[in-house]
Amino acid sequence: MATQTVQPETQQRSATGGGFTRALLRRRELSIVLVTIAAFLYFSLGSYGSAFNTSNNYHIIMQYFAPWAIIGAGETMLLICGEIDLSAGFTFTFVPFVFMSFYNTGLNVPASLVLAILVAMGIGLINGLIRTWFNLSSFITTLGMGFFLEGMTYIQSNAEPAKPPITGTLGNLLGGWQWSELVWALLIIIVMQVALSYTKYGVYAQAAGGNPLSAAESGIKVNWVKVSTFMLTSLFAGLAGLVDQIRVGSFDPTSGGSNMMFLAVASSVIGGTALLGGSGTVVGALFGAVLLGIIENGFTLTGVNAYAFDVVIGVAVVAAMLLNVYISSLRRRYLR
Amino acid sequence: MSEDTVLSKAPLPSESGVEALRVNGISKRFGPVTALRDINLQVRTGEVLGLLGDNGAGKSTLIKIITGFHRPDTGTIRLGGEEVTLRSVAHARSLGVETVYQDLALVDELPVYLNFFLNKELTVGPFLRHGEMKRRAAEALAEVGINIPSVSAEVRALSGGQRQAIAVARAVNSAAKVLLLDEPLAAMGAREGGQILRLIDRLRERGDLAVILIAHNYSQVMDVCDRVNLLQHGEITFDRPSAETSVAELLELVHAEYRAA
Numbered sequence: 001m002a003t004q005t006v007q008p009e010t011q012q013r014s015a016t017g018g019g020f021t022r023a024l025l026r027r028r029e030l031s032i033v034l035v036t037i038a039a040f041l042y043f044s045l046g047s048y049g050s051a052f053n054t055s056n057n058y059h060i061i062m063q064y065f066a067p068w069a070i071i072g073a074g075e076t077m078l079l080i081c082g083e084i085d086l087s088a089g090f091t092f093t094f095v096p097f098v099f100m101s102f103y104n105t106g107l108n109v110p111a112s113l114v115l116a117i118l119v120a121m122g123i124g125l126i127n128g129l130i131r132t133w134f135n136l137s138s139f140i141t142t143l144g145m146g147f148f149l150e151g152m153t154y155i156q157s158n159a160e161p162a163k164p165p166i167t168g169t170l171g172n173l174l175g176g177w178q179w180s181e182l183v184w185a186l187l188i189i190i191v192m193q194v195a196l197s198y199t200k201y202g203v204y205a206q207a208a209g210g211n212p213l214s215a216a217e218s219g220i221k222v223n224w225v226k227v228s229t230f231m232l233t234s235l236f237a238g239l240a241g242l243v244d245q246i247r248v249g250s251f252d253p254t255s256g257g258s259n260m261m262f263l264a265v266a267s268s269v270i271g272g273t274a275l276l277g278g279s280g281t282v283v284g285a286l287f288g289a290v291l292l293g294i295i296e297n298g299f300t301l302t303g304v305n306a307y308a309f310d311v312v313i314g315v316a317v318v319a320a321m322l323l324n325v326y327i328s329s330l331r332r333r334y335l336r
Numbered sequence: 337m338s339e340d341t342v343l344s345k346a347p348l349p350s351e352s353g354v355e356a357l358r359v360n361g362i363s364k365r366f367g368p369v370t371a372l373r374d375i376n377l378q379v380r381t382g383e384v385l386g387l388l389g390d391n392g393a394g395k396s397t398l399i400k401i402i403t404g405f406h407r408p409d410t411g412t413i414r415l416g417g418e419e420v421t422l423r424s425v426a427h428a429r430s431l432g433v434e435t436v437y438q439d440l441a442l443v444d445e446l447p448v449y450l451n452f453f454l455n456k457e458l459t460v461g462p463f464l465r466h467g468e469m470k471r472r473a474a475e476a477l478a479e480v481g482i483n484i485p486s487v488s489a490e491v492r493a494l495s496g497g498q499r500q501a502i503a504v505a506r507a508v509n510s511a512a513k514v515l516l517l518d519e520p521l522a523a524m525g526a527r528e529g530g531q532i533l534r535l536i537d538r539l540r541e542r543g544d545l546a547v548i549l550i551a552h553n554y555s556q557v558m559d560v561c562d563r564v565n566l567l568q569h570g571e572i573t574f575d576r577p578s579a580e581t582s583v584a585e586l587l588e589l590v591h592a593e594y595r596a597a
Binding site: 199 | 441450454455466490
């Protein structure tokens with residue numbers, strides 16, 4: 001019998017809608033990019049456009065979304081690994097006061113910064129080790145860590161704000177220059193998207209979240225992948241806390257917190273990363289954050305009640321999730 | 337099953353091929369339970385051996401010994417004529433013993449080519465060589481006759497037969513000398529099962545691989561195996577070229593066992 005190479009059941013079923021539909025299905029962040037552009041055009045061309053289209057206002061939008069995007073880059077990788085970090089917003093608040101504690105002992109600024117960053121990564125290390133050694137869900141582990149860090153922040157700060165003693169070039173790099181926070185956000189998003197799409201780490205993260213058993217059978221060190229991703233997320237959260245509050249000019253014990261964390265996770269989810277693990281997009285988290293920033297700013301300018309913003313986020317998260325589920329079912333059907 | 341799944345029998349390679357695996361006098365007890373008793377089994381390069389047996393006959397224990405998961409209590413294992421002590425699954429794998437388990441160890445969310453190279457990714461510096469991996473995966477799949485529309489498709493979009501084929505091709509591609517297929521037809525319809533049987537037939541034609549096909553459905557494997565071993569109550573009770581036996585004879589042997597029980 002001759003070898004059959006073409007079997008009828010394996011012939012290609014292509015997407016019917018042509019190139020654009022295929023692209024929409026293939027690039028999971030494309031839909032959120034389109035929605036973000038639409039939201040921008042809506043406020044930019046609307047009756048409040050003259051107030052919206054100023055560099056000052058763009059800067060206000062940036063202040064909203066930059067920390068969400070920076071933390072969202074870490075949360076996205078964690079969600080892809082099948083994990084979540086509920087303590088990231090509290091790390092954001094805590095790390096600047098860790099810096100102050102080191103600085104107040106007489107250490108200089110660079111040394112205090114390095115130690116504060118190491119403490120930030122240590123928070124992720126502890127989250128990750130508790131998660132993997134004791135097989136405790138990351139939801140519980142990081143919930144506990146969140147409360148712990150909130151308490152520690154108040155203890156260290158005496159619930160009082162502190163003035164950041166970081167000036168000069170280092171200060172400008174870390175938030176002093178008005179657009180530096182945007183540069184950090186873009187840099188971290190690009191680096192993490194490249195890590196996800198073009199390095200072994202990205203493949204391992206997807207395998208660890210998609211099918212941990214298969215990943216382990218293939219020799220991938222699943223726990224190590226998860227622990228290092230927890231560490232990255234805490235690092236980004238601590239860095240965002242420093243940069244954002246150096247920009248403001250005050251380390252504030254009431255900044256960040258659960259609101260910051262929820263908005264970072266919301267940015268990831270709206271951007272197209274599923275909570276189930278196995279797949280996602282870091283660039284999507286950036287656009288998710290930008291979309292939320294534009295909406296919050298647009299509502300303020302147009303005089304919509306500020307409470308309506310939370311209503312919109314609530315609807316947007318659920319709608320984005322439904323859209324994700326729908327798009328992945330389409331993807332399964334047509335991209336074979 | 338249609339006409340084209342009736343496969344041509346290879347000209348009895350059991351007489352000609354080089355010995356790939358020989359298991360001599362293997363026994364294994366778990367506490368009071370004797371799982372395997374004085375097992376002798378050999379398979380030659382280019383040969384497909386069907387290992388048949390009811391649930392509980394000892395198939396899994398025997399596989400786990402050959403793949404290095406369990407140590408036998410007595411007996412020896414020879415790979416390519418050399419006596420070996422398999423210390424672990426990784427050790428057995430490094431000696432060319434590859435297994436495709438029923439769960440296939442695929443990641444649904446990753447595309448075909450990344451599953452194919454899972455944890456053996458090709459890189460330049462820190463970066464993945466996506467193009468090269470796609471090309472090589474497509475080549476390797478084509479070589480074993482698997483037709484998948486795109487190696488960039490996510491694995492979850494594929495049929496059970498295609499998934500099985502990817503897992504088999506991946507195992508073959510990692511320099512396997514002995515390939516164990518654990519119930520590859522268990523969860524498959526007739527048509528997909530036929531695809532897998534054709535794939536196994538092509539592996540035989542390559543002539544560089546010994547295949548042990550573990551199954552409990554006799555009629556499916558008789559077509560593709562050169563030789564059949566029957567495992568009953570921890571002992572190999574039957575070893576004959578498949579040309580010299582029939583489904584009816586095997587069924588009769590098993591029915592006799594049921595009657596005796």
